[in-house]
Amino acid sequence: MASPRLETFCCPNRDPATDFVVSFQPQLFSALSVGSASLSLIFTILQILPKRRGYRRLGPYPIPKPASSSRILFIISICDILGCTGIVVRSSIWLGLPDVVEKISANNSSDVWPEVFCVGSAMWIQLFFSASFWWTFCYAVDVFLVVKTSAGISTIILYHMITWGLALLLCAEGVAMLYYPSISDCESGLQHAIPHYVTTYAPMLLVLIANPIFFIRTTSAVTSLLKGRQGIYTENERRLATEIKIRFFKIMLVFSVCWVPNIVNEGLLFFLEVQPDISDSSLRTVRNAALITWFFMGILNPMQAFLNTLAHRGWTGLDVDLSLQRRKERAWDSMSTSAPNGGAGTGYDPMVVGTLLFQSHVQEGNKNLTGNGLQPADSMGAHSEGGSESSTVEIHMSSERQDFEDIDADAESLDNSVRN
Numbered sequence: 001m002a003s004p005r006l007e008t009f010c011c012p013n014r015d016p017a018t019d020f021v022v023s024f025q026p027q028l029f030s031a032l033s034v035g036s037a038s039l040s041l042i043f044t045i046l047q048i049l050p051k052r053r054g055y056r057r058l059g060p061y062p063i064p065k066p067a068s069s070s071r072i073l074f075i076i077s078i079c080d081i082l083g084c085t086g087i088v089v090r091s092s093i094w095l096g097l098p099d100v101v102e103k104i105s106a107n108n109s110s111d112v113w114p115e116v117f118c119v120g121s122a123m124w125i126q127l128f129f130s131a132s133f134w135w136t137f138c139y140a141v142d143v144f145l146v147v148k149t150s151a152g153i154s155t156i157i158l159y160h161m162i163t164w165g166l167a168l169l170l171c172a173e174g175v176a177m178l179y180y181p182s183i184s185d186c187e188s189g190l191q192h193a194i195p196h197y198v199t200t201y202a203p204m205l206l207v208l209i210a211n212p213i214f215f216i217r218t219t220s221a222v223t224s225l226l227k228g229r230q231g232i233y234t235e236n237e238r239r240l241a242t243e244i245k246i247r248f249f250k251i252m253l254v255f256s257v258c259w260v261p262n263i264v265n266e267g268l269l270f271f272l273e274v275q276p277d278i279s280d281s282s283l284r285t286v287r288n289a290a291l292i293t294w295f296f297m298g299i300l301n302p303m304q305a306f307l308n309t310l311a312h313r314g315w316t317g318l319d320v321d322l323s324l325q326r327r328k329e330r331a332w333d334s335m336s337t338s339a340p341n342g343g344a345g346t347g348y349d350p351m352v353v354g355t356l357l358f359q360s361h362v363q364e365g366n367k368n369l370t371g372n373g374l375q376p377a378d379s380m381g382a383h384s385e386g387g388s389e390s391s392t393v394e395i396h397m398s399s400e401r402q403d404f405e406d407i408d409a410d411a412e413s414l415d416n417s418v419r420n
Contacts, residue, residue: 002083002129002301003262004200005269007178008193010118011186015193017272020287021265021294029298030095037087037302044084047309048077052321068156069146072139073312079132080305083125087302090121115183119175126200127171132304133203134163136255140207140214147221166203174199197266204259211255215248250311258304265293 008014009022094101103114138159145155174196179186186192222244226237268290272278278287309316 002087002125002200003265003297004126004174004178004193004197005266007119007122007126007175007196010115010122010183011179012115012184013186013188015188015273016278017269017290020272020278021269021290024291024294026101027095027098029295030091032295033087033091033298033302034095036299037084037091040302040304040306041081041084041088044077044081044305044309046318046320047306047313047316048074049320049322051317052319068159069139069142071156072135072142072159076132076135076139076312077305077309079128079135080308083128083132084302084305086121086125086128090117090125093117093121112184119179119183123171123175127167129301129304130171130200130203131163131167133207134166135159136207136251137203137210138163140211140218144214144218144221147218147225170199170202201263201266204262207255208259212252215252219245219248247311251308254304254307254311258300258307261293261296261300265290265297268293 005018005021008018100114100117142155142159178193178196180192181187219241223241226241268286272283272286272290275283
């Protein structure tokens with residue numbers, strides 16, 4: 001799991017609260033972490049691999065280049081996969097070689113490799129999960145900018161600079177403060193460890209606080225756009241707005257379930273640290289709560305990878321297609337012909353990802369919006385790459401097979417609302 005306590009545990013002179021939770025049933029904890037991370041890793045990879053039953057193209061719209069939000073979701077999955085890989089490796093070593101953990105002590109001054117592995121694996125896990133937090137925040141910003149302004153593919157470079165730069169900077173700064181003056185001789189007390197905990201939980205708290213605000217504002221903007229200037233709000237548009245709200249809710253629900261236990265556990269352990277004796281009988285309830293949330297963290301933190309893909313994509317199925325040539329042929333066919341509606345023999349999964357595309361050429365769209373008295377900020381413009389390309393926006397949602405015709409109607413209705 002991703003917890004600054006595991007990095008603090010790498011210090012031989014660690015605090016009593018950290019030693020209390022990490023040393024409690026370490027074999028069981030490592031086994032649970034390995035099992036949860038392995039399952040999450042396997043199913044996440046299956047989720048993002050190409051399938052034989054791919055995306056369905058809606059109506060006459062051509063398949064555009066992936067929007068920046070689609071790329072961000074893919075990057076989030078990659079960060080989660082790398083973080084889960086670190087959890088599997090670290091927990092497997094600790095489970096198979098318990099001597100490695102026992103050698104991380106103040107009495108062992110000759111063998112530094114257990115401490116090096118402890119620090120290296122902890123930094124790996126923190127870096128990629130921290131990057132996942134920053135990318136999740138950028139996703140909320142991106143979908144808001146897509147609706148309100150003309151952000152898109154061109155901003156992905158800026159997102160890379162922000163997320164990886166902040167993740168690397170905060171991780172390095174926190175670790176440097178924690179292990180000063182050296183790994184084998186860390187300073188005691190809370191003061192030197194607080195910067196490390198702040199840099200770990202800052203992006204997590206940012207997502208928990210800021211993302212709901214961006215999602216609410218995005219939903220309001222989408223609803224206003226769907227109503228249009230004439231106040232028309234059909235059942236199809238209402239259902240689309242509801243789908244968007246549900247999707248944003250699922251994203252925040254997954255994040256809260258997986259990471260709020262970390263915040264609760266950290267608060268309990270900080271409370272124990274300021275006590276003169278954490279083994280006092282009056283603190284039994286606090287100790288039990290800390291251990292319960294600790295094991296919840298070991299199970300839920302790695303599961304974010306798989307649960308994220310369910311929230312973003314829905315269940316994509318197990319029919320993986322690893323044939324590169326076949327994927328190229330299918331991509332070419334999808335760009336030249338329209339896919340048939342659902343039914344027998346079409347080969348669609350019961351749950352597929354529909355793509356609603358609102359498309360208009362830049363010059364024509366600006367002309368129509370200006371003629372109707374609309375401001376460019378009120379349009380659903382997404383990104384424009386060069387003067388001759390179209391600006392597009394795509395909203396992914398899960399749809400049942402029998403809803404294909406309704407989705408086409410949604411796309412036509414929304415396209416008309418943008419043009420009018």
